[in-house]
Amino acid sequence: MSDLKSQTIYRSLRERILRNELASGTRLVLRELANRYESSDIPVREALRMLERDGLVEMVPYRGARVTTLTQREIEETYFIRGHLESIATGLAADRISDAELGALDALMVQMRAAVEAQDGPHFSDLNREFHQIIVAACGNEMLRELTMDIWQRHSGFQRVFRMVPERLARSQAEHEGIMDALHARDAKRAAALALWHKRSVGDTVSTLVDKPSEEPGTDVTA
Incomplete structure (x- = not known):
């Protein structure tokens, strides 16, 4: 069930990023995302890891995740x-x-x-x-x-x-x-x-x- 939820969150966030609804540099706050998708923290973390693998999200020390900034x-x-x-x-x-x-x-x-x-x-x-x-x-x-x-x-x-x-x-x-x-x-x-x-x-x-x-x-x- 957790895997299915993480995939749903992943697909939603990926599309929002690609549509630039979530612009480069936008911070992705774990608790806010969990509330939005009516989920626990675990599926959100997994979705963020998948987005990081895609190069769409980067993990910033002491600040959490944010949408990757193109250089x-x-x-x-x-x-x-x-x-x-x-x-x-x-x-x-x-x-x-x-x-x-x-x-x-x-x-x-x-x-x-x-x-x-x-x-x-x-x-x-x-x-x-x-x-x-x-x-x-x-x-x-x-x-x-x-x-x-x-x-x-x-x-x-x-x-x-x-x-x-x-x-x-x-x-x-x-x-x-x-x-x-x-x-x-x-x-x-x-x-x-x-x-x-x-x-x-x-x-x-x-x-x-x-x-x-x-x-x-x-x-x-x-x-």
């Missing part, structure tokens, strides 16, 4: 690594991807275009993750897949970009269209180059979030 250095380093890893994976996938996987990507593209049209950032974010997961999985290199997905998981807070920068949806989708063209053409060199360009482009947009917090950092979460 310019972290963004630059993360997207440098992600860009090169996903570039390699996408190039390999262009040679190895199956017709079934291409079909799954084509189906996702239809949904992503609809999400862009509706300006549905949360849904686009979920579809975007699935899109890249399929491509990376198709590369045929299990270690490369694990490394790439581990970085995705640890820095999932960067998905806030699709909630906070609405114009990023259309730009990302245009870049996805180019990658898809290269995959269908089995053009490994072009697919790798476009994947690298895509990650650099997203990283540049995420960098703007550092300078545009929606509220004062350090605010306590309200129950």
